[in-house]
Amino acid sequence: MDAEPEGHILIVDDQQDNLLILADLLSGAYTVRAAADGQQALAYLDGGRRPDMVLLDVVMPGLDGFELCQRIKADPALSDIPVLFLTSLDSAADEQYGLSLGAEDFISKPFSPPVVLARVNSHLKLAQARRLLSDRNENLERLVADRTFELLAQADELVRREQEVIASQEAIITALCALAEARDNETGSHILRTQNYVRALAERLRDHPRFRHELNDESIDLMFRSAPLHDIGKVAVPDAVLHKPGKHTPQEWEIMKLHVAHGHEAIAPAEARMAERGGAFLRYAREIIHGHHEKWDGSGYPQGLAGDAIPISARLMAVADVYDALISKRVYKEAFPHQQAIDMILAERGRHFDPDVVDAVRDMAETFRAIANQYRDDAD
Numbered sequence: 001m002d003a004e005p006e007g008h009i010l011i012v013d014d015q016q017d018n019l020l021i022l023a024d025l026l027s028g029a030y031t032v033r034a035a036a037d038g039q040q041a042l043a044y045l046d047g048g049r050r051p052d053m054v055l056l057d058v059v060m061p062g063l064d065g066f067e068l069c070q071r072i073k074a075d076p077a078l079s080d081i082p083v084l085f086l087t088s089l090d091s092a093a094d095e096q097y098g099l100s101l102g103a104e105d106f107i108s109k110p111f112s113p114p115v116v117l118a119r120v121n122s123h124l125k126l127a128q129a130r131r132l133l134s135d136r137n138e139n140l141e142r143l144v145a146d147r148t149f150e151l152l153a154q155a156d157e158l159v160r161r162e163q164e165v166i167a168s169q170e171a172i173i174t175a176l177c178a179l180a181e182a183r184d185n186e187t188g189s190h191i192l193r194t195q196n197y198v199r200a201l202a203e204r205l206r207d208h209p210r211f212r213h214e215l216n217d218e219s220i221d222l223m224f225r226s227a228p229l230h231d232i233g234k235v236a237v238p239d240a241v242l243h244k245p246g247k248h249t250p251q252e253w254e255i256m257k258l259h260v261a262h263g264h265e266a267i268a269p270a271e272a273r274m275a276e277r278g279g280a281f282l283r284y285a286r287e288i289i290h291g292h293h294e295k296w297d298g299s300g301y302p303q304g305l306a307g308d309a310i311p312i313s314a315r316l317m318a319v320a321d322v323y324d325a326l327i328s329k330r331v332y333k334e335a336f337p338h339q340q341a342i343d344m345i346l347a348e349r350g351r352h353f354d355p356d357v358v359d360a361v362r363d364m365a366e367t368f369r370a371i372a373n374q375y376r377d378d379a380d
Contacts, residue, residue: 038063073102195227197320226285233263263289287311
């Protein structure tokens with residue numbers, strides 16, 4: 001007896017040849033349905049049919065892909081369905097806009113069959129992981145570690161076959177961040193802001209005598225792409241603590257602090273196994289996750305590291321994370337103005353933060369302000 005298809009995929013494209021190519025490629029492993037435009041796709045979804053994934057053309061007459069994606073993500077019954085855009089558009093602005101609408105990834109036209117199969121398979125498994133996490137909060141560290149290794153192993157294999165290292169790794173980081181964002185109150189804009197603060201700081205310090213041995217094009221890029229994982233361990237924090245609308249008790253704060261250890265325990269085994277294959281992808285993710293709450297004077301957690309014992313990547317992330325927390329509104333506080341936040345960072349020079357990193361923040365305060373404005377929470 002033939003095996004049952006592993007997933008139900010809706011393909012939306014106004015070009016008949018694209019529908020035929022994708023249906024032929026995917027129908028052996030998945031149940032495939034096709035729609036010739038956005039209105040047909042809406043009628044299909046409104047009829048109670050719920051696919052496991054939508055492959056969605058961007059440029060279509062009438063209801064285009066961006067608007068259809070926005071409608072899908074706005075519907076609570078459909079919002080967790082992964083949407084992958086099919087597009088020949090290649091601008092960063094188009095990709096950023098598509099991701100801001102909730103899409104998981106882009107697949108470029110003309111199609112590469114191995115890339116299509118790998119992306120579809122990876123994102124279907126990621127969707128399954130998100131559903132498991134929403135249904136069960138037990139054994140989260142093990143689940144995240146296993147899923148991380150599985151996804152990164154798939155990405156590594158894709159890299160070897162298709163020479164798409166950066167695109168594959170960014171897709172995985174985005175998906176892992178989605179696991180944390182599903183349970184955390186912080187926004188996707190927080191992730192965009194903090195990773196851009198980290199990159200700007202690293203670029204500023206790359207020629208500094210204390211940092212130039214570590215900071216180069218490759219390491220800065222890896223720090224930028226790893227920064228969004230800094231709070232991945234929050235998936236293991238109980239809802240009652242993570243979502244408490246107010247100040248934590250001392251006992252709750254101790255539980256909250258464990259997110260650093262949870263994240264490290266999930267990433268470290270995956271990093272070790274990836275390193276065996278020659279990949280340094282997760283080194284900076286591990287450093288940032290485990291070290292971004294350490295303090296220069298040794299009063300931080302979880303290890304109480306001090307000074308240069310704290311990895312450079314974690315020192316940069318610490319400043320970025322605190323600055324963004326200060327300028328952001330939370331249920332327990334109002335947002336501080338930019339200059340007040342900068343002054344508060346400067347006051348922690350040599351205590352919470354590396355003095356040279358703080359000096360860099362002082363000199364590039366307007367860069368921080370520009371990043372905060374570009375990726376503000378209320379921006380399109």
